[in-house]
Structures are given as C-alpha cells and as structure tokens.
Amino acid sequence: MDSPPPYTPGSTLKIKISQICIIFTVDKLFTPFTSSQVLVVHATSSSAKLPPNHPPLGTPMILKIYDPRYVEDREAFYGNDGTFFPAKPWSLEDEEKATALRETMEDWDDLLISDEIEMANPGMVNAYLALADSPLSGTAVPTLYGFGDFIPEEPRAIVPRILLLEYVPHSTSLDNLKNIKLITPWHIRTLLAATRKMNELGVVHWELHPGNILICPDRVVIVDFGASTTRVQGGTDMFSDDKWMAKVEDGWNEQTVRLMLDTLKGHEALACVALAANRAILARLDQNIEPRK
CATH class of the missing domain: 1.10.510.10 (Transferase(Phosphotransferase) domain 1)
Structure with a gap:
C-alpha cells in the first residue's frame, strides 16, 4: 500500500489529548493497515504544556489511528467459505449514513458496517490502562502516553480515535x-x-x-x-x-x-x-x- 494522505512521511497531523492540541510529524508508517493505522511520529509543537507523562518534543513515538477510512475490510475479499465480498470504498456520504444509522439503534455492535468503527475492542483501552502503572510499563509493555482524537483537516462524520505509545527502537x-x-x-x-x-x-x-x-x-x-x-x-x-x-x-x-x-x-x-x-x-x-x- 502506498502512503495514503495524510500519512505520507513528512506530513503533519493534529492530535488532541487531554484537551491539548499537539502537532505531530510523520516519520514512517507500517503497512498493511488493519483495524488501525500505525505510524512512527514525533511531536513538534503543542497548544499548552504537555501532559506529565508525555515525552519531550522530538521524541519518536507510536501513533495508532483508528480511522475507518483505511480499515482492511474496505478491499474486496473472499471469505473462508468462498463468499465474495465486494470493495467498500470510503466516502463522506456513506460515513454520515452509517453514523446516522448507528444513532437510531440501541445495539449496533452487530452491524457489519466498517464506517462505524471508532476504536478497536474496548478491552484494548482497559488493558493499557491496567498495565500503565504496573512494573510492566516501559519494560515488557510499551509506555502509554494517552488516548485522544485525530483532528483531520477535511470534513468527517466520525472523529477517529488515537492511541499514543512508546516507540521501541532497536527491536x-x-x-x-x-x-x-x-x-x-x-x-x-x-x-x-x-x-x-x-x-x-x-x-x-x-x-x-x-x-x-x-x-x-x-x-x-x-x-x-x-x-x-x-x-x-x-x-x-x-x-x-x-x-x-x-x-x-x-x-x-x-x-x-x-x-x-x-x-x-x-x-x-x-x-x-x-x-x-x-x-x-x-x-x-x-x-x-x-x-x-
């Protein structure tokens, strides 16, 4: 997969964590994309003092963006039983329809509409929070720097969620x-x-x-x-x-x-x-x- 906008190395992304807007520069990205887009980034500026556990500006970090625009099941594929599933290219119109449909339903988790994906399994959030203050943090699991939102420049019906983690070099x-x-x-x-x-x-x-x-x-x-x-x-x-x-x-x-x-x-x-x-x-x-x- 080529580097899709806005993830091209050298481009900038705006992230909001704890009500602080931080500008990150993309260093590189990992493909293929699955349920998230995984990038190596570094922060270049912020709208306020960085949170206490946030590393200094310029430090390489892992940024995981849960943007349904690029999830893997948008491409055409065959299921295990041979069923063909056609491609589902992203559009703002479809995203708005999916969001509106979700808001009308009490239990929308069973709907297989990729535009509805805002964040991976909530267990992931709970797992990182459970491990954040443990002896494993920064040793056997990456340090958690925070959860937040990716603020895209273009109009969106869904605000993609993000996870910011320690980058582990020389691994x-x-x-x-x-x-x-x-x-x-x-x-x-x-x-x-x-x-x-x-x-x-x-x-x-x-x-x-x-x-x-x-x-x-x-x-x-x-x-x-x-x-x-x-x-x-x-x-x-x-x-x-x-x-x-x-x-x-x-x-x-x-x-x-x-x-x-x-x-x-x-x-x-x-x-x-x-x-x-x-x-x-x-x-x-x-x-x-x-x-x-």
Whole structure:
C-alpha cells in the first residue's frame, strides 16, 4: 500500500489529548493497515504544556489511528467459505449514513458496517490502562502516553480515535529474528514472567504470536493488545476468581509463549537453544521482571 494522505512521511497531523492540541510529524508508517493505522511520529509543537507523562518534543513515538477510512475490510475479499465480498470504498456520504444509522439503534455492535468503527475492542483501552502503572510499563509493555482524537483537516462524520505509545527502537519481532544470539535465557525468563504477571494484573492478551513480541538487547516487549480482555472494566470487577482463572487458562498466554519458543518458525537451531533454556529456568522462574544485567 502506498502512503495514503495524510500519512505520507513528512506530513503533519493534529492530535488532541487531554484537551491539548499537539502537532505531530510523520516519520514512517507500517503497512498493511488493519483495524488501525500505525505510524512512527514525533511531536513538534503543542497548544499548552504537555501532559506529565508525555515525552519531550522530538521524541519518536507510536501513533495508532483508528480511522475507518483505511480499515482492511474496505478491499474486496473472499471469505473462508468462498463468499465474495465486494470493495467498500470510503466516502463522506456513506460515513454520515452509517453514523446516522448507528444513532437510531440501541445495539449496533452487530452491524457489519466498517464506517462505524471508532476504536478497536474496548478491552484494548482497559488493558493499557491496567498495565500503565504496573512494573510492566516501559519494560515488557510499551509506555502509554494517552488516548485522544485525530483532528483531520477535511470534513468527517466520525472523529477517529488515537492511541499514543512508546516507540521501541532497536527491536526485532520474534517472527523476523534471524540471529540466534539475540535471544538468551534472560529473554525467555523475562517473557515468561511478563506473561504471568500480565494475567495477575487482570489482562489476557489473546493474540500472543511471534509478530507481537519484540526482542531488544535489554528488553522483551509485548505489543498489540487489540483483542485483550481485562478483569476490571469501567472500574468494575467483571469476574469472580474462578471465572477469571478460567479466562486466563483459555487465554493460554504463558503456555503459548512456551510453545512458541519451543517451535520458532524457520529457526530450528534457535528452537533447540530456546527449548533447553526454557526447561532449565522453569523450576526457578521468578514472577518479578528482573532487569537485564
């Protein structure tokens, strides 16, 4: 996919977070777009003092924009049963119709109209909030800088929502890992501890796969909580202890990581190293995230 406007590197975007307007410059973007558009950006100016947890101007960050104009299901595709679904190109008129239709219905979640997508699964918001003040923030999960709105220059019926996160440089996703020396017993121990701690904090990821795990020299980072479930939602504990443990077991987070490390795709030698290290550390696994020494 080419860089669609207004996401061309070098272009500027206006974002509103906590009633503060911030101008960001696009450094690069990740394609293909799915439910969101993921960009590396840096802030160049703001209408007021930046929020306390916001990094200084010029710091690279990840900006995720949930704009239905570019969601993946706009392109024509065939379903698993062979059914053909025609392309649904965006137009302001269709977006206005979808918005009006949604406002007339009490339960519109079942409507399969892509123009109605404002934000990914609310579980994602809850997950980042649950992890924001935990020991995992800034270590095993990216630091959350805030939620807000993307203010497009053109007329829109829907204001796209945004998520602003820490950018993790010098990282390689597990599925792109080529050098077996990049992953060590410390990485494996930390990843297993992080998944266990994440569940203890009331978050089930649901989509742990090699593409969502970043390996850095001194960090292991779990990303993309778009399908997450959280125990606390809107300040309310939604599950009993037994039901939450059933969710954790169904989520299979720690087991998924162990299996993933045992069978790293395309890296048989690395898989052997990971398997040996995995077996050696399980008996003494610490639930705290230890710093890389």
